Amino acid sequence: MKEIKLKGLQETIYYDECDCGLPILYWVNEKVSGYYMTLSVRYGSLDTCFRIQNEDYEVPRGIAHFLEHINFHEPDGDAQDFFSNNGSDVNAFTTFSYTSYEVYGTNYLKENANHLLDFVLTPCFTDEFIDQEKNIIIEENRMDQDNPGHLLYYRVLQNLFKYDRHREEITGNKEDILKMSKEDILLVYQTFYHPKNMFLIVTGNVNPYEVSTIVKENLQKKTFLDYTNPKRKNKKEPNKVVLNYEEVPANVMVDRLRLAVKIPRKNFKEKNDYKLRLLLSLLLGCNFGPTSLLYEELMNKDLIINLGYEKTIISDYVILYLNAESRYPSELLTILKNALKHLTVDEKTLQRKIHALVSSLVLGFDDITEVNMNLQEQMICYGKVIDDAKDILEHITLADLEGCLKDFSCKEMAVVVLKAKS
Amino acid sequence: MVYQKYEYDAFRVFTIQTDQFKNCHMEVIFQADASEGSLMETCFLSDMMSYTSKNFPTRRDFIIRLEELYNTYFYGVTTKVGNALLTNFVFDFLDPKFVSEENYLDDCMSFCFDTIMNPNITSKSFDFRSFQIVKNHLKADIEAYKENPTNYAVRNTLKALFPNSITSKSVLGTLEELEKITPESLVLAYQKMMKHSHCDIYLVGNLDMDQVAKMILRYFRNPVIKNHELSVYVKNPLLRSVKKVCEESSFVQSTLVVAYQMPLLMKKEEQATLSVFGEMLCGGSLNSKLYQSLRNEHSLCYRIQTIYQKFDGLFFVVVGLDHQNQGLAVKLIKKAIKEMADGTFSDSELEMAKKQLSFAISMSMDNQSSLVNNYFFHNLTSQSLFQDRKEEILNVTKNDIRSFAKKVHLAMVYELKEGIHEGD
Structure with missing residues (x-):
């Protein structure tokens, strides 16, 4: 067991690895009553085309999410039964990049850990279960269609990317769902659900040594084939966006605007993805957050009801988003586009924002879910625990931000406006 | 955890x-009778008071x-719980031990109460x-x-059930109500709130609570003493026949709301039986009766929600589904409740729910937030504190569930019907 000290935060992450290749991470908080355990597979909705030993495979869109649903089936019932009987909670979710099975509990740690490993790593797929699940997921997809936020999110991705599979819904659409077959599901399961392609994270009131013993004993009883190291196949994405501007009639009462800027990752000289994300957050916060002069002006002129920002790195691109509810979206859009060309930052604001982010970093350790989710993100995005987050943050200088600004370009933008139906 | 209470003339401070x-989490909670005055105006006022301040x-x-800071x-935030109109000012701040500034706690308290006491009025x-x-x-x-x-769908169900009761009034009122509110009328609403609303302060954190209570007394200079009783319970009449409403919409999916009345709850029912009943019927896990029946056995839906308004004597089952499955879903919901009234459920179902x-x-x-919520309702309605609630839940019997399920009464079936879309 390795101890990873989080510099300046007085927190420790324990790291262990099983013989079969499964990494385990722990964060201990003895003051809480519960624990949160997540078993994640690096297999998400993006991975529908892959190559194993010179052979290419293509499976239906939405299969990662479909597999997540039916993986709960067990020969004598449903994994839910076991956890509910223990007074614990089990669930799962699928993202673009990974699938995670999660258990919350306050006791029965050994039993729950064993059963989590057992049900996730023991496939039990039947045609009957698969058919039964199809309509449930179709209804889940229909529910999403009634969410304007969901519609706007995917519409922008579809207009940003020509080939990248972020443009496709995680659940797949109705046609995709109806195509699911046992053969494809088994193929995906056998290819990706391997300890070497997974990680376990346990946060809360646990003893890491005790859990590691339980997990190792469990996995020693299981046999795993060699990991085939499948290669994800992706088409080269052009720098250009698919569509610059689109208006979509939607069930909204006030127009909603989402503006996305697509910048090749390689344009930025900052090579550390974690630091780049921080720099972009600070830049957007200083220029579009509620303490910016622009935000104040837009509010005062009634041009926005709200304005938010996000940043992400998708494949080879940095994507920046501005989101707003506005009764005057075209006027707002002109102002936002102009503001993106004139981003600024000053020392006083920067120091205040850093101060605030450090506080959030400290407070994040009040919540076992937040710590677990942050570790998941770090394992997926960086393949390791970021142990110097506070250091990186506190050492950001105005020069770093100015450097980032020089690399910044808003040449490629995709804007979608959800128009209120009159 | 150490629970303490500090009583002052004009307010009380409850600490954990x-x-x-x-x-550190603090809530300053003003409580008023929801049937008196405008809900919309109170909602507007709480937003104004937390948007800016005089300073x-x-x-x-x-x-x-x-x-x-x-x-x-x-x-x-303003909410309505039964007949109680609650305005909570929520303030989260870092434990002063983690900051170097000596006056941090003082600065936090000063900011919070200055915001409440000195709104942006000229x-x-x-x-x-x-x-x-x-x-x-x-x-x-x-x-x-x-x-x-x-x-x-839920809002329209409430309106159709009890159009004139406080139960169907939303804190977020109508555009007409909004238009009537002026910067001047909000000042009167502010004065009324400070003068007439009960005020309690709740604080959770690792602080010297004696010291903080004194600090609050120093900064929260609200001298008005209020003594009137506040009841949260709303007595709606028992509906004699089941109302049915179907409304057209442009949504992709239909929404079904099945509303039940729960008349005259006994103390045990309100404190424990209702929770166990709710968990068995449609709790968080997929093992509950409705998930088993509607989702697992009949593949009718992805999500089922139950919403309890116990002080209004109501609960709702809400399902997103295909319009053509609506009839079957209603039948299955009724069947699940009848099975509970008949005692057609196993001991293990009951134990699992507990x-x-x-x-x-x-x-x-x-x-x-949950700790404050629990402490607040303990003071307002004698709901047990978390430690005791566990015990009460364990004492619920099969007979308690049967008797409770027999009491619930189907009041309404409301459907928000999906529109016609491309590809249908």
């Missing part, structure tokens, strides 16, 4: 001292101050610019309920 969190007169100034959060009128911005937000919020099929609730209570004890 614990070293479990790095955050931080623009939103930008206000947020900059929060960031300077280590990214503290301050917001106001010449008997709230600041007009802030007023307009908050009004715009509220207008968008009022309109937005039509964007969410569940909110829309374990689930006990687990949920334990997890809630790790959450500061």
Whole structure:
């Protein structure tokens, strides 16, 4: 067991690895009553085309999410039964990049850990279960269609990317769902659900040594084939966006605007993805957050009801988003586009924002879910625990931000406006 | 955890001292009778009071101050629970042990109570610019309920059930109500709230609570003493026949709301049986009766929600589904409740529900907002504190569930019917 000290935060992450290749991470908080355990597979909705030993495979869109649903089936019932009987909670979710099975509990740690490993790593797929699940997921997809936020999110991705599979819904659409077959599901399961392609994270009131013993004993009883190291196949994405501007009639009462800027990752000289994300957050916060002069002006002129920002790195691109509810979206859009060309930052604001982010970093350790989710993100995005987050943050200088600004370009933008139906 | 109470002439301070969190969580809660005065105006007022203040007169100034105080959060929220209208000012700040500034705690308390005591009022009128911005937000919020099929359907179910009762009144009122509110009328509403609403302060954190209570007394200079009783219970008449409403919509999916009345709850029913019944019927896990039946056996839906308004004597089952499955879903919901009334459920179902609730209570004890909520309702309605609630849940018997299920009464079936879409 390795101890990873989080510099300046007085927190420790324990790291262990099983013989079969499964990494385990722990964060201990003895003051809480519960624990949160997540078993994640690096297999998400993006991975529908892959190559194993010179052979290419293509499976239906939405299969990662479909597999997540039916993986709960067990020969004598449903994994839910076991956890509910223990007074614990089990669930799962699928993202673009990974699938995670999660258990919350306050006791029965050994039993729950064993059963989590057992049900996730023991496939039990039947045609009957698969058919039964199809309509449930179709209804889940229909529910999403009634969410304007969901519609706007995917519409922008579809207009940003020509080939990248972020443009496709995680659940797949109705046609995709109806195509699911046992053969494809088994193929995906056998290819990706391997300890070497997974990680376990346990946060809360646990003893890491005790859990590691339980997990190792469990996995020693299981046999795993060699990991085939499948290669994800992706088409080269052009720098250009698919569509610059689109208006979509939607069930909204006030127009909603989402503006996305697509910048090749390689344009930025900052090579550390974690630091780049921080720099972009600070830049957007200083220029579009509620303490910016622009935000104040837009509010005062009634041009926005709200304005938010996000940043992400998708494949080879940095994507920046501005989101707003506005009764005057075209006027707002002109102002936002102009503001993106004139981003600024000053020392006083920067120091205040850093101060605030450090506080959030400290407070994040009040919540076992937040710590677990942050570790998941770090394992997926960086393949390791970021142990110097506070250091990186506190050492950001105005020069770093100015450097980032020089690399910044808003040449490629995709804007979608959800128009209120009159 | 150490629970303490400090009684002052005009307000009370309830504290929970614990070293479990790095955050300190404080709620200043004003309580009034929902049937007196305008809900919309109270909602507007709490938004105004947490948007700016006399000393931080623009939103930008206000947020900059929060960031300077280590990214503290301050917001106001108005809710209606039964007949109680609650206005909570929520303030989250870092445990002073983690900051170097000696006066940090003092600065936090000063900011919070200054915001409440010195709103952005000049010449008997709230600041007009802030007023307009908050009004715009509220207008968008009022309109937005039509964007969410569940909110829309539940609100319309309530209106159809009890059009004239406080039960169907929403804190976010109508655009007409909003238009009647002025910067001047909000000042009167503010004065009324300070003069007539009960006020309690709740605080969770690792602080010297004696010291903080004195600090609150120093900063919260509200001398008005209020003594009237506040009841949360709403007595709606028992409906004799089942109402049926079907409304057309443009949503992709239909939303079904099945409303039940729960007349005259006994203390045990209100405190424990209802929770166990709810967990068995449609708790968080997929093992509950409705998930088993509607989702697992018949593949009718992805999500089922139950919404309990126990002080209004109501609960709702809400399902998103295909219109053609609506009839079957209603039949299955009725069947599940009848089975509970007949006692057609196993001991293990009952035990599983109790374990689930006990687990949920334990997890809630790790959450500061839940701790405050529990302490507040303990004081308002004699609901047991978390520690005792676990015991009460364990004491619920099969007979308790049967008797309770026999009492619930189907009041309404409401459907928000999906529109016709491309590809249908």
